[in-house]
Amino acid sequence: MSYQYIKFSRRDGFAQVTLNRPDSLNAFTAAMHEELAEALTEIEADASVRALLLTGTGRGFCAGQDLSDRKVSADGEAPDLGYSIETYYNPLLRRLRALPMPVVCAVNGVAAGAGANIALSCDLVLAARSARFIQAFCRLGLVPDSGGTWLLPRLVGDARARAMALLGEPVPAEEAQRIGLIYRAVDDEQLMAEARGLCARLASAPTRGLAAIKRLLQSAWTNDYDSQLDLERDTQRELGRSDDYREGVAAFLEKREAKFSGR
Ligand code: T3D
Secondary structure, X not given: OOOOOEEEEEEOOEXXXXXXXXXXXXXXXXXXXXXXXXXXXXXXXXXXXXXXXXXXXXXXXXXXXXXHHHOOOOOOOOOOHHHHHHHHHHHXXXXXXXXXXXXXXXXXXXXXXXXXXXXXXXXXXXXEOOOEEEOHHHHHOOOOOOOHHHHHHHHHOHHHHHHHHHHOOOEEHHHHHHOOOOOEEEOHHHHHHHHHHHHHHHHOOOHHHHHHHHHHHHHOOOOOHHHHHHHHHHHHHHHOXXXXXXXXXXXXXXXXXXXXXXX
16 A cells, blocks of 8 residues: 555554654645555554554654645534544544554654644654643544543653643653653654663564553453453463564573564
8 A cells, every 4th residue: 555644664563554644744634544444454464563663754743634625614514523533533542542562652753733643642752852741622623532631640640641631732852751741852853762772672572462461451450450460460460472582582581682583
């Protein structure tokens, strides 16, 4: 499949998806959503892909929904935003969460609206020092979507989440790291090298184990303590039968570097 609004490549065991509408800071149109969905289908079907890197071209990561697709007039019919969320945004967020591999987001510039929350939904978020995160929804009379109302209080606590959502002020990358919104802020010129290095490292790690870590940390938000202990037991039982567990133990005992197959 050839893509126009994203770039898609695979190497070193990981896939890279780059949002590619730089003139509008990679704002989402239906066509860009459709291409991203197609790329995720390719990734899900390819067992050689063991991590995903998401980033953007140009000076922005993503400015959320393309508002030029939402031309509104007093006498015209209002757009059905629920349809857009149900058809495009929610499936994207659910697929990123369910992907059985780590998803790294390299936030190369401003991330606003749904663009911010898509980035924050990834497993590891690196951001260029010049990047900023903006919950821009309140400026349009909307609520944070793409998981924002669920994610923000869990990441930074209720007080900060309320301030971000109600005021819509930019949070610079270094502050985002300090308050626990993202994993790490890095120098702009180092961003892609760091992100690719991280993905290559994750792609040679025990993929099934990492997928299970992702799954269990997700379940922990809703499970009680006893259920989570049971889930850890069951998952450990399953992973104890994996090739990668065998290899990890053998490599430790033989004092050599492990070579994980991801199985
Ligand atoms: O509708 C639904 O489906 C429901 C779902 C909604 C999800 C959402 O994401 S709602 C939130 C939508 N996004 C925003 O409200 C953000 C709008 N953008 C901005 O506030 C600013 O552009 C930024 C703070 C992100 C960056 O500011 P700045 O000063 O660095 O850049 P700029 O000059 O504003 O933007 C550069 C260009 O990108 C400019 O185009 P031009 O004038 O050079 O031709 C600007 O119009 C364009 N652009 C930026 N964001 C969007 C956009 N074009 C369309 N849609 C955008 N969201």
